[in-house]
Amino acid sequence: MTPVRRNRIVVISFVFVGAVLTLTTTIFALQDNMQFFYLPDQIVNGEAPEDKRIRAGGMVVAGSIRHDEDQLLVSFELTDMKGSSFPVSYAGILPGLFAEGQGTVVTGTLDSKGVFQADVVLAKHDEQYMPPELDGLHASQ
Amino acid sequence: MIPEFAHFLTCVAFVCTVVLTLAGFYTGKTQQVSGINICRSVASLQFVVLLMSFGLLMYSFLTDDFSVLYVSQNSTVELPWYYKFSATWGAHEGSFLFWTVVTAGWTFLVALKTKSLSMDMGGYVLGVMGAVNTGFLAYLLTASNPFLRLVPSVPDSGADLNVILQDIGLIIHPPMLSIGYVGFSVAFAFAIAALLTGRIDATWARWSRPWTHAAWAFLTVGIALGSWWAYYELGWGGWWFWDPAENASFMPWLAGTALIHSLSVTEKRGAFKSWTVLLAILAFGLSLTGGFLIRSGVLTSVHAFAIDPERGLFLLAILVTLMVPALVLFAVRASTLKSRIQYAGVSRELLLLLNNALLVFALVNVLIFTIYPLIHEWISGGELTSIGPPYFNAVFVPVMLFLTACLAITPIVRWKRTPLKLLKNALILLGLSVAFVILVGLVLSDQFVIGALLVAGLALWVIVVHIKEVIRRRTSMSLGITGMFTAHIGFAVAVIGIAITTGYTSSTEERMRVGDTVELNDRTYEFLNIEDIRGPNYIGQMGTFKVGDIYVYPERREYLTRQTITTEAGIDGRITRDLFIALGEPLPDGSWGVRIQEKPLVRWIWLGAFIMALGGILAVMDARYRKLQRRYLQAKFHSDDALPSSALATS
Numbered sequence: 039m040t041p042v043r044r045n046r047i048v049v050i051s052f053v054f055v056g057a058v059l060t061l062t063t064t065i066f067a068l069q070d071n072m073q074f075f076y077l078p079d080q081i082v083n084g085e086a087p088e089d090k091r092i093r094a095g096g097m098v099v100a101g102s103i104r105h106d107e108d109q110l111l112v113s114f115e116l117t118d119m120k121g122s123s124f125p126v127s128y129a130g131i132l133p134g135l136f137a138e139g140q141g142t143v144v145t146g147t148l149d150s151k152g153v154f155q156a157d158v159v160l161a162k163h164d165e166q167y168m169p170p171e172l173d174g175l176h177a178s179q
Numbered sequence: 180m181i182p183e184f185a186h187f188l189t190c191v192a193f194v195c196t197v198v199l200t201l202a203g204f205y206t207g208k209t210q211q212v213s214g215i216n217i218c219r220s221v222a223s224l225q226f227v228v229l230l231m232s233f234g235l236l237m238y239s240f241l242t243d244d245f246s247v248l249y250v251s252q253n254s255t256v257e258l259p260w261y262y263k264f265s266a267t268w269g270a271h272e273g274s275f276l277f278w279t280v281v282t283a284g285w286t287f288l289v290a291l292k293t294k295s296l297s298m299d300m301g302g303y304v305l306g307v308m309g310a311v312n313t314g315f316l317a318y319l320l321t322a323s324n325p326f327l328r329l330v331p332s333v334p335d336s337g338a339d340l341n342v343i344l345q346d347i348g349l350i351i352h353p354p355m356l357s358i359g360y361v362g363f364s365v366a367f368a369f370a371i372a373a374l375l376t377g378r379i380d381a382t383w384a385r386w387s388r389p390w391t392h393a394a395w396a397f398l399t400v401g402i403a404l405g406s407w408w409a410y411y412e413l414g415w416g417g418w419w420f421w422d423p424a425e426n427a428s429f430m431p432w433l434a435g436t437a438l439i440h441s442l443s444v445t446e447k448r449g450a451f452k453s454w455t456v457l458l459a460i461l462a463f464g465l466s467l468t469g470g471f472l473i474r475s476g477v478l479t480s481v482h483a484f485a486i487d488p489e490r491g492l493f494l495l496a497i498l499v500t501l502m503v504p505a506l507v508l509f510a511v512r513a514s515t516l517k518s519r520i521q522y523a524g525v526s527r528e529l530l531l532l533l534n535n536a537l538l539v540f541a542l543v544n545v546l547i548f549t550i551y552p553l554i555h556e557w558i559s560g561g562e563l564t565s566i567g568p569p570y571f572n573a574v575f576v577p578v579m580l581f582l583t584a585c586l587a588i589t590p591i592v593r594w595k596r597t598p599l600k601l602l603k604n605a606l607i608l609l610g611l612s613v614a615f616v617i618l619v620g621l622v623l624s625d626q627f628v629i630g631a632l633l634v635a636g637l638a639l640w641v642i643v644v645h646i647k648e649v650i651r652r653r654t655s656m657s658l659g660i661t662g663m664f665t666a667h668i669g670f671a672v673a674v675i676g677i678a679i680t681t682g683y684t685s686s687t688e689e690r691m692r693v694g695d696t697v698e699l700n701d702r703t704y705e706f707l708n709i710e711d712i713r714g715p716n717y718i719g720q721m722g723t724f725k726v727g728d729i730y731v732y733p734e735r736r737e738y739l740t741r742q743t744i745t746t747e748a749g750i751d752g753r754i755t756r757d758l759f760i761a762l763g764e765p766l767p768d769g770s771w772g773v774r775i776q777e778k779p780l781v782r783w784i785w786l787g788a789f790i791m792a793l794g795g796i797l798a799v800m801d802a803r804y805r806k807l808q809r810r811y812l813q814a815k816f817h818s819d820d821a822l823p824s825s826a827l828a829t830s
Contacts, residue, residue, distance in 0.1 A: 049532070052532065052536055053536075056536050056539075056540055059540070060540055060543055060544065063544075063573075063574055072555070072564050072566060073564060073565050073566065073567055074563065074564045075563035075564060075565065091567070093563075093565060105766045105767055107768070108690065109690060110688055110689065110690045110763075110772050129688075130688050130772075131414075131688055131761070131763030131764070131772040131773075131774050132763065132764055132772070133413075133414075134414065134735065134743075134744040134745050134746045134764075135743055135744060135745075136764075137744075145567075
């Protein structure tokens, strides 16, 4: 075998091993880390799984924001503006742009009482910006 | 009249780019001197008129000309002048005008240097650069015109600049990113020219390298500034979120980093030729993809970008029209690029191959992660999903560790083959570095996060080996090698920062009233008072916190025109640690949500990135690039005819 050919084999095997590695790690990692997104009516209708990490979104219902008396605990409701809404509970500091009537995306788990226990709350950053998941809501207003 | 004149200048620039494209390819084909002269003239003219046009848009901002739609959407009378200045590139239309100016600037610089390039190579390079800006300007003039007027009813004031852009970090972050993104168009143009002329050799690589280094350095600074800004402005204390907008800038960076290394093999060893060309095409392709992903709004991002699907499609069209012919050309011509490569065992070639494999592996993962939600939605017919950062870290961290380990032995590994004795000595240094870091960790902290310490030890090893080699070589180091060493040390500094910040950050979120204290990691944080503040276009509150004898002032601002609220974290930053305090929202009983974090070595992340960029700039200034030019001019003078560049391949 010539050195050139040997080196070519080394290169090709590197590429091959790399490709296989990429695919397997990606598939394994993706299975655990996919976060499905649900709209308020899907959550109300029980389409969202319990105790699995998911994302959900909607508009913050006016007057629904309640702060706990002594903890950093806050609850609010998200609506699709078509009659479905679900409660969210969040322990932490809300983002600066979070406000009533604003599009918001939350990440967390749905508990057995149908309350969304959020650990991440994202609010939109700009009045022109709308999370793509909420596009449908925006258009239906 | 001024916006109309600026609009007219942009049209002139568009004509220039069309002429440049045609003349460039004509010159490449026929090697006519008159052709290259036309190229140089229109390249200069294009740059001048676009600069003027951009300057006039800036003038409209500074003079509060709200009859211009773009100004009225992104400025107010009250906006401080420096933000009016930066608002010029603060939103979509203006940032795109800036892209075209930058493209024209790079083209101009290339045109200045083409005197020492062979006629066909120079012609093709300029032709491709012209084609790139033709696409950008066509887009600007049809879908994204910043000079549109609001007549007849001119508003008294505008809608204000997006508030999170009203910040010093954001004045310089977008231009740096743009210069980096577009800078890869030079490497792209060189790659296409190489495929068209069929000549890719040491001279070609030496030509491409400084441009690639420069673009990469700007991109590095741009990404670091973006990360730094997110850290203090978003108020979460995080410095990287694997957000699509961040990934969009990170992918070309990974490709560009791989390209820099692969170019060095092509120059020194005449190997990896077709791979280098492919990387050059991909680096620029990914820059365009990044622009498309962010501006089209197809992906959820925490970054604020006005979304317009039509614009996204246009950008996609530019991407396709540039990339498809480039990749087809590559497929047809790549087999003609013969590499000669011979190496055995542990050698620089092997190490650089590993470097490229790892970077591309990381790149592919980031790409899959970023676009997977789109693919899934498409396959499942509308089911929405996203992928969390844990996936990212699970793949990315091991790859980067492996890369860091490879980096450590680069100064001692030779071309072709390395004596094993040298490697053995290096391993002893690894042991010492890790032991040292663990010792320091045990002395300075009550916690013991072994993973973070091991990673930091590994990175320290990189620094130690590099410095040892610098001492060994004393003064016999070219700027190119100095730049490489600097960039490597910068990378290691950033890795140390990332490891220690991730492992050793202490944080808490508390509900605090004025007078309350919170204990965190042996420090007492006292909430002294809160007062109302008033800025030029916002009102807000500023808290005062006392930590030992340090005072920290976090703010919460409400911008009046846009009625949006931002967090300005209060940070006491030292090289050893940051004390980070962010005010949340005021609660009904008068207390505040407060986020407090102590982040050791967090500054090293950005410091490392700046050192890396400095390394890139040092490499650009290497004398051999200038020498190459001089020698080429002399050769040209003597033979009175353009020498084929392969004649100099061995020099």
